[in-house]
Amino acid sequence: MSSSTLLQDFPDTFAGQVLRPGDDQYAAARTIFNTHTSGATPTVIAQAANEDDVVTVARYAADTGTPIAIRAGGHGVDGTAMPNDALVVDLSLLKTIAVDPDAGVVRLGAGVLLHEMDAALADYGLVVPSGTVSTTGIAGLTLGGGIGYHMRKYGATVDNLRSCTLVTTDGRRLRTSETENPDLFWALRGGGGNFGIVTELEFLARPLSPYVAAGFMPFPLEQAHEVLAGLREYMPTAPRELAVVAALTRCPPLPPIPPEFHDADVVMPVVVYTGAAEQAERVIGDLASLGTPIVSAVGPMPWIEANRLLDAIAPPGRRYYSKGGYLSELTDAAIDVVVTRAAAAPPAASPPLPSTVQNLWALGGAISEDFEENSVAFSREATQWLWEIVTEWDDPADDAVYHEWLDGTLAGIKPHLRSNGYVNLSTDQGPAWRRGVWGSPAKYARLVEAKTTWDPHNLLRYNKNIPPKNG
Numbered sequence: 001m002s003s004s005t006l007l008q009d010f011p012d013t014f015a016g017q018v019l020r021p022g023d024d025q026y027a028a029a030r031t032i033f034n035t036h037t038s039g040a041t042p043t044v045i046a047q048a049a050n051e052d053d054v055v056t057v058a059r060y061a062a063d064t065g066t067p068i069a070i071r072a073g074g075h076g077v078d079g080t081a082m083p084n085d086a087l088v089v090d091l092s093l094l095k096t097i098a099v100d101p102d103a104g105v106v107r108l109g110a111g112v113l114l115h116e117m118d119a120a121l122a123d124y125g126l127v128v129p130s131g132t133v134s135t136t137g138i139a140g141l142t143l144g145g146g147i148g149y150h151m152r153k154y155g156a157t158v159d160n161l162r163s164c165t166l167v168t169t170d171g172r173r174l175r176t177s178e179t180e181n182p183d184l185f186w187a188l189r190g191g192g193g194n195f196g197i198v199t200e201l202e203f204l205a206r207p208l209s210p211y212v213a214a215g216f217m218p219f220p221l222e223q224a225h226e227v228l229a230g231l232r233e234y235m236p237t238a239p240r241e242l243a244v245v246a247a248l249t250r251c252p253p254l255p256p257i258p259p260e261f262h263d264a265d266v267v268m269p270v271v272v273y274t275g276a277a278e279q280a281e282r283v284i285g286d287l288a289s290l291g292t293p294i295v296s297a298v299g300p301m302p303w304i305e306a307n308r309l310l311d312a313i314a315p316p317g318r319r320y321y322s323k324g325g326y327l328s329e330l331t332d333a334a335i336d337v338v339v340t341r342a343a344a345a346p347p348a349a350s351p352p353l354p355s356t357v358q359n360l361w362a363l364g365g366a367i368s369e370d371f372e373e374n375s376v377a378f379s380r381e382a383t384q385w386l387w388e389i390v391t392e393w394d395d396p397a398d399d400a401v402y403h404e405w406l407d408g409t410l411a412g413i414k415p416h417l418r419s420n421g422y423v424n425l426s427t428d429q430g431p432a433w434r435r436g437v438w439g440s441p442a443k444y445a446r447l448v449e450a451k452t453t454w455d456p457h458n459l460l461r462y463n464k465n466i467p468p469k470n471g
């Protein structure tokens with residue numbers, strides 16, 4: 001029997017909506033961030049109203065041998081949240097947010113988005129280190145690792161995860177933490193959606209600095225070598241409260257940037273500083289002195305606004321393609337590749353909104369120094385810089401243009417990349433990549449063990465898949 005035939009028996013005890021092609025709300029429900037994958041037609045989208053519904057889906061899937069796709073925030077660029085012909089469990093309505101300010105802990109339902117979490121915590125002067133585009137889901141982001149503007153101060157999102165509640169692929173509810181099912185907890189912290197359906201995540205909430213300065217500092221691309229070499233020297237001794245993502249792109253139409261520079265080739269550090277107000281001017285001045293910026297549009301703003309700065313250049317509903325990896329070092333040779341390929345980027349599909357960007361994320365500080373490589377499945381070993389390349393456009397006829405530029409750039413930078421990397425900031429690069437992306441062979445073997453224990457039939461296969469033994 002095909003999986004779509006089996007799905008006719010989907011249990012009527014499911015309390016939430018069960019949507020099939022042709023149903024009124026199906027089109028909206030299957031829409032995810034990246035329209036590149038939106039031709040896919042899942043057979044059933046089961047919108048869980050509560051955790052019992054997730055148990056119902058998991059038991060049905062186990063009884064019928066049906067693979068399950070998981071949708072949380074819907075930002076996964078691979079589109080694994082909404083695959084063709086699949087049974088999808090949609091967690092986006094699980095929106096619980098419970099803050100315990102005295103304990104410094106927050107519990108979040110798997111459907112919570114970053115801006116919802118940030119807003120709830122900011123009221124208490126708290127923050128969970130997470131990502132940089134506010135419409136991303138906390139569940140998918142955390143299960144891959146989670147990097148953003150607080151990582152140099154507090155570590156990756158997984159480093160701040162205290163426990164998860166999940167439903168196993170045979171339909172059991174479990175809690176997992178350092179003391180409860182610790183091997184599963186280890187694997188979940190980076191191994192993505194391979195092991196169970198996470199319904200709730202509990203985090204350590206950290207103090208949010210009362211002072212935040214943020215913004216952009218674009219330099220003409222001709223200065224990229226000196227600016228990037230300067231950042232390479234500066235970041236290892238910079239305060240942990242300073243986050244920098246250096247974007248090589250066409251200058252976006254952001255309000256503080258004069259219109260004559262929109263769509264110009266730039267290297268544009270995106271800067272967020274969450275340290276002492278008295279130090280801000282010096283730190284921002286240090287960055288500006290790396291070259292002659294077109295404008296230094298970095299200034300005080302509420303955290304909530306700072307963590308939405310990039311929303312404008314990553315709108316939902318476009319076609320996206322991305323790859324990424326860790327640089328062994330930000331050498332002159334690696335800088336050469338990045339700058340040469342930035343200069344060779346195809347024009348923007350809808351100028352002045354950029355279509356091409358290479359981001360150089362400065363790691364270092366807490367994420368690199370305070371947590372052991374083997375403490376979680378997420379890998380950060382022996383790197384200080386993450387390179388990420390993203391293309392976005394609208395017309396399917398342009399697919400080849402942006403794919404070719406991106407893949408050509410990846411081929412050029414590959415000799416400088418490590419075999420470990422960050423699963424969430426790249427589309428899948430195939431089985432050999434997956435065997436190395438979590439770090440050492442011993443870590444991969446431990447992930448395979450966990451997969452074999454918790455999902456022996458690989459029902460969770462719509463992901464950066466770790467096949468079980470004999471699976």
Ligand SMILES: Cc1cc2nc3c(=O)[nH]c(=O)nc-3n(C[C@H](O)[C@H](O)[C@H](O)COP(=O)(O)OP(=O)(O)OC[C@H]3O[C@@H](n4cnc5c(N)ncnc54)[C@H](O)[C@@H]3O)c2cc1C
Pocket residue numbers: 033070071072073074075076077079080081091110130131132133135136137138139140141142143144145146147148192193194196197198199314424425462463464
């Ligand atoms: C514009 C944009 C900006 C981004 N910025 C950042 C950033 O700053 N930092 C960063 O670290 N990452 C960033 N990412 C990557 C992001 O972390 C991943 O795309 C992540 O998978 C998104 O999670 P989601 O819940 O929104 O996605 P979904 O598409 O809903 O989920 C992706 C996959 O995660 C797994 N998954 C999700 N929820 C669960 C669950 N509850 N239980 C088990 N498995 C689950 C499933 O395999 C699912 O297919 C960005 C992505 C985009 C598109």
